[in-house]
Amino acid sequence: MTTLFISPGACSFAAHVVIHELQLPITVERATIHTPDTPYRQINPSGRVPALLLDDKTLVTENTAILPYLADLRPGTSLFAAAGTTERALIQSWIGYLGTEVHVGAFRPINRPERYSTDEAAFPGIRQRGLQQLANALKPLEARLRDESYLVGNRFTLADAYLGVFVGWSARAGSLLRDFPALQGFLERYLARESVVQTRAAEGLA
């Protein structure tokens, strides 16, 4: 049986949503993260989630690989698009953008300033810079959603499942979302979606 390792409310939430969207027969297990001696490191030495342990014991990490892999288990799903299509390229483009510019580029300095300096006095400045990066990184997403409900093809795709995680985190990062009304509207739709309600309940967030 394939297993997805998650931590409640972490970036693994997107893959968990996809499992609910597609009703995939995949076991979901909570991993303890941010702990050097967690037994989870025997499965995934990086200690990060999400990670997908396949039947043959291959470990697949990275949202950029896991999200498309899960969708491809249901060929033809509206969450993704056929190989060789522009839509598929655009969905993957947004997944890449979210994982790099938004997650690592902005949220990592906000949430993990210790990865950028050993000097604790520098942490507030690093967080502040991360918040500025976040405001910049959200602009193209806000522009895209001003006249559209979803990022690609007028339907909920893998890119939206992933976007919801970061808009949710942004909502908790002070008053930032006030300047992003389209993203606020997106978050309301996201939180109302059945698969998201189910995933929040499964992760103990409801």
Ligand SMILES: N[C@@H](CCC(=O)N[C@@H](CS)C(=O)NCC(=O)O)C(=O)O
């Ligand atoms: N590039 C990875 C990032 C994964 C990641 O940083 N996950 C966080 C949770 S959102 C984590 O497990 N952090 C624990 C740690 O870094 O030790 C991906 O997109 O899958």
